[in-house]
Amino acid sequence: MTSRRTLLALASLFALMGTAQAQSAAEKQLASDKFTLVAPFPAGGAIDALARLLADGLAKRYDQTAIVENAPGGAGTIGMGKVKRAKADGHTLLVIPAGNLTINPTLMPKFPFDVQKDFVAVTMLATTPxxxxxxxxxxxxxxxxxxxxxxxxxxxxxxxxxxxxxxxxxxxxxxxxxxxxxxxxxxxxxxxxxxxxxxxxxxxxxxxxxxxxxxxxxxxxxxxxxxxxxxxxxxxxxxxxxxxxGVPGVVVPSWYGLLAPAGTPANVVDQLAKDMVEILAQPHVRDTLKAQGMTEWTMKPAAFDAHIRTETANWAKVIKARNITMD
The missing domain is CATH 3.40.190.10 (Periplasmic binding protein-like II)
Incomplete structure (x- = not known):
């Protein structure tokens, strides 16, 4: 019995060591190069402001340069394309509102992406009316x-x-x-x-x-x-x-999310999600978000991926039922 307990304890210890090593490897990977946060809208809007808060947090967290690249146009698709084509190492990230992920795939007849195949969900970031x-x-x-x-x-x-x-x-x-x-x-x-x-x-x-x-x-x-x-x-x-x-039925709050290129290693995605929780929990970040009408709201990668899938399906029903078009 004692031997079995010893073996179980050692197995647990090795598992914890493996997790720690994986996290350490992810942090080392993220600290190896600068960050680019792509905002698919012009400077001055909510996405730009949020991206700059995150860039500042990542720069301090990893002692690396972190920039925001504004890439407007194409209903968000220009910025999305930049991230899709980027190296999948966690250094190029997409800060994007809900509609571009969950509405455009149904609304745009020639939407050029498969969100689940071309990107990996990292975390939701914030919500706002x-x-x-x-x-x-x-x-x-x-x-x-x-x-x-x-x-x-x-x-x-x-x-x-x-x-x-x-x-x-x-x-x-x-x-x-x-x-x-x-x-x-x-x-x-x-x-x-x-x-x-x-x-x-x-x-x-x-x-x-x-x-x-x-x-x-x-x-x-x-x-x-x-x-x-x-x-x-x-x-x-x-x-x-x-x-x-007197006008019910118009319930369209906004949320903002963080995505990485498809193929980004899972341990790097998990580390980025944890980094976002820490960054968004900082008092000065919370205060800045509140002053701008936003509330921080994070999810683990798997939960965020499921949320995107669910909202996409729900909005597809609304768009088709109401015959909402691009015109």
Whole structure:
């Protein structure tokens, strides 16, 4: 009996040593070169801000250079392509919103990737509500004002989003469907050019991420009309949901995730996921995210992969049932 216990104890010890060595090898691998975090949208938006926080954390964690490469265009596909083609060693990573992973595969007829085959899920990073906003001179004080104007002149109103296939595009299409109105979609290559046109009055409405919109809402340059979420957010408790204003069914919160190229070693992926937990748990990072309307939210790689698959299937049902198209 004693011999058997000794053997079991030794087996457990060797297993722990093997795990430690694997982690050590992963950390050594990650410390061997600089990091590039690809953000498939222009500088200035929520993705860019989040990527810079992560880059700073990785730079300090591994004493390596970590840069953010903004690669807008193609509804996120240009940035995704850069990561797909990158060396699968954990040094080139994709910071991307939910819509580009879970909506575009169904919405885009020629979506050029198989997310599960071309990338490996590392972890979810953060979540945030989306919000319908307008400029102060539009005359819209609430969602019902928008609906009345749209019904009075079908097709005359326009709403902006950060791009075709984004969760914000889908939020707009669901809003049209639920409110039974005809408003036209204008796709931009990111939030910055869309917000600039919104504030200039070129477009009267926009669906955007709360983190990106908060500074403009707080300054009075933009006006919030309603959240596309199930409940109000503590980060902006005065903004009502669309459902509160009589438009249910528009529940499109945003989340952001981290992916690596397919073929990235599992121990490196696991280490990166652990690094993200540590980075996002730091008080100054949490405070920065909260100030931007985001909440940190991490998952283990396998759970994140399953989440992407589930959301992709769910959005495919919505898109097909409502006949939502790229136009």
């Amino acid at each position: 989306n919000v319908l906003v307008t400029h102060p001179k539009s005359g819209f004080k609430n969602v019902n004002d928008v609906i009345k104007a749209a019904k009075a002149k079908p097709g005359a109103l326009f709403y902006a989003s950060t791009g075709i296939g984004s969760g914000l595009h889908i939020a707009g299409e669901l809003f049209k469907d639920q409110a039974d109105i005809d408003i036209q979609h204008v796709a931009y290559k990111g939030s910055t050019p869309a917000i600039n046109d919104l504030m200039a009055g070129t477009v009267p409405l926009m669906f955007g991420n709360l983190p990106t919109m908060l500074p403009h809402l707080e300054s009075g340059r933009l006006v919030a009309l309603g959240l596309t979420d199930r409940a109000r957010t503590p980060n902006a408790p005065d903004i009502p949901t669309l459902a509160e204003q």
